Amino acid sequence: MARPREFSTDGAVEQAMNLFRRQGFHATSMPRLTARLGIGNGSLYAAFGSKDGLYADALMRYCDGLVGGIERDLHSGADVRTALRGLLIGLAAEGAADPERGCLLIGAVTERADHDATVRQVRSALDGVESALAQALRRAQDRGEVPREHRPEELACFLTTFLQGLRVMARARAGQAYLESAVDGALRVLD
Template sequence: MARPREFDTEVAVEQAMHLFRELGYHATSMPRLTARLGIGTGSLYAAFDSKDGLYARALERYCDGLVAALGQDVRRGPDIRTALYGLLITMAAADTADPEHGCLLVGATTERSADGDTIERVRTTLAAMETVLTAALSVARDRGELRGEHRPEELARFLMTFIQGLRVMGRARAGREFLESAVAGALRALD
């Protein structure tokens, strides 16, 4: 008879997510994982099958949270420009304050591009982000906040690309002034 699990798998996934964000997949060794999670290797394998299994769960949690937060953020503020400015400046501030804790989605894309499951998760997340942004931009256009010739899908794709680039530049320690200037330039696409 198997022993009952003595740790909370959801807490373990959350802790692993933070460690993968900080170190990346390859630099996060099994000893580091088990030390951070406070469990043995056997327990980790019993709960998640492998380091890859735990990474997949951590990436899923991160991506789901990212899409949910984006959905909330684009509805904040009196108009789309204010909401996007707040979102992008908050990202820039977070990245400059703590560049070691980068975006797990960017890390997954760059570090695990050969892993089909990881890339499929990245694609699914980017598609969900595009859907959220397109919907918000469509509403903004209908309210007269964007000129009629703006295509919400194109703007959404531009903003998704910009957001990922912003995260990379933050991790590269570009500096707050640089990132704020980039945000101002990106928002001119809404003019």
């Protein structure tokens, strides 16, 4: 009979996600992972199959949280410019406050570009971000907040790309004032 699991897989995924955000996949060794999670190799392999399996679960958690957070922020009831500015400034502030804690999407796609499953996970999350932005922009057009001549899909593509660039600049320690200025410039595309 198998022994019952003595740790929370949910908590382990959260801890691993935070470690992968700081160190990346390759620099996060198995001994470092098991020490951080407080489990042995056997428990990690039994629960997740491998380091890759744990990474995939951590990336999925991160992606779900990112897309879900963006959807919530864009449905806040505020006009689209206010909602977008709040979302972007919030992401910039998070990055500026702790630049070592990077964006797992950026880390995943740059560090594991040759790993098809990782690239698909990242692409799916970015598609979700883009879709949420396009929906918010279409609603904003219906309310007269964004000119009709703008194409919501194009704006969403630009804003998704800008959002990732903003996170890279935060990790490069650009500073809050710089990042806020960039956000204000980017939002002029809605004029």
